[in-house]
Amino acid sequence: MATAHCDNNASSIPETNNASGEPLSTKWKVLDTGAGMVQDFSPVKNICEGLNAFHSYASEPSRCVETNHYCAHLNEEMRQCILYDSPGPNARLIGVEYMISPRLYETLPSEERKLWHSHVFEVKSGMLIMPHPHGLVPPSAAWDAIETKAMEDVVHLYGKVYHLWQTDRGDKIPLGEPQLMTSFTAEGQFDFEKMVGERDERFGTDWRKKKELRKEIKEPEVHEDADQTWARKG
Template sequence: MSSPSRAFAPLALAAGLTACTGNTPTEPAVAPPGATPTAATRTLEAGARALQGTAPLRDMDIHIVGFHPMKDDPSMQMEAHHYCRQVNEDFAQCALFDGDTVQANLTGIEYIVSERVFAQLPEDERAYWHPHNGEILSGQLLAPGLPEVAERALMRQKINSYGKTWHTWHSRHGTEPGDALPLGPAALAWSFSRDGEVDPALLADRDRRTGIDSAQRRQAREDLRALAHPQAGVDTLQHHFPDATPIPGVRDIAADPAERAQR
């Protein structure tokens, strides 16, 4: 793979040359309870902006939106806006939000590793990492605002990768408002690897707001199927969705003896 800067050069160029038009902002579903900020608080904020740096946040500028079911309760599904920094060729880190406006709620974190790094993890650690090929090949995972050619370059880089995701705030339950505050323990999120797992209303609502047809994106990514390897965790949610059907090119490594032996 190329270096992170070269890999994302087309994305940066595209972002600089192409305005994001026709998209409806995704507002948060809930607002946490509390008093309206006072003039003193606003003054402190303005001073902080003028005098303090935000270096750790500066490069978290890759915006990807997809869907997360909770591993232990996949009926709890949520749209997740990822703002990511590609640390190196094999590792990225993302802050998760329930929208893409300044009012969006911070709902969790996700770490992304390459197939190579995942293979080096201890066996018990791998149970925390979900596969990404189903999200990519189904067209569920999008990069709003990027031209399609740049988005496909990004998805090509992420094929065969894995994510470790913790949701700390369920501010949405599907398309409905959720908790007004981050309540309870963090929940380990997973990914969808079969057709019929994601709530169709959730998918349709996201497509309407972004102005992107996920079915068209799926068709445009057909060439990525040849790059897709069997992954761990593809069958994890199968018993929750017995009527779901395989996504072409998405296979569980446990069902592929030759691949399992090779790794």
């Protein structure tokens, strides 16, 4: 099985948003500033967790994209995440992900369950991270403990992801239909050490350390309907 090639060059903070269109005019900068001082942005203010990981195209798993997630809890069993191509102020919104508990997952029809992926490998391998709030400042033991505790919950969740903007092929605007995405479930599905290592350099993190910190997290049994991209690949 050929390993996936991941696009993570766009995840460094770009000087521009790399999208087609004229630069924002002074008129709109002024109007946006004024509106921002008056309007209430409650839905986005509920975002409480930032994550970084890699998504693979379900229809073409040799393609994958590094993705920054900004998530809010709808309730104890469901989260919703806005996905961006970078953590910077010029980031492009490229998709959405929903995460649900195993209990909710099992209530879904079988065909629906096949659209969802597990997070076990993402967590246990050290691929999935909560970037430190101060960038390249080395995370403290307290931050490591917070992240590890959060991963104890995420490891059980199932995710459903659609990307709306195929930035990895150079699209300057969102083109085509939404693309169902999935995540990796085992070593050898993409060049893990290279891609995750390059990501770690930018975020000041270390997947090896995270893997060690998470070794005591118990791996849940993954439902047979999940992770269908890799199930089909054997």
